[in-house]
Amino acid sequence: MNPSWWKSEFDEGWERVKEAVRADWEKTKHDLGWEEAEPALRYGYGARRHRRHREWDDTVAGELRGDYSGLWEKNEQNIRFSFEHPLD
Helix, strand or coil: CCCCCCCHHHHHHHHHHHHHHHHHHHHHCCCCCHHHHHHHHHHHHHHHHHCCCCCCCHHHHHHHHHHCCCCHHHHHHHHHHHHHCCCC
């Protein structure tokens, strides 16, 4: 489920960059598999596009946590990674 600020253009953009993120993901060898991580990475991608002029900090993390429908503690690292490494 997408947060209220999600735009259809974020879906389109995610489809364009998903393979690059997946390739980078494979290089980093995180504990979770791609299928488990993709929703969090996608969320971080959209959050970055929504908050273009903001850097990751406690305020941004708190806002994103409030909007996130998954397990924040389990997925925060992937959300932050995608937020901090925009590919478009």
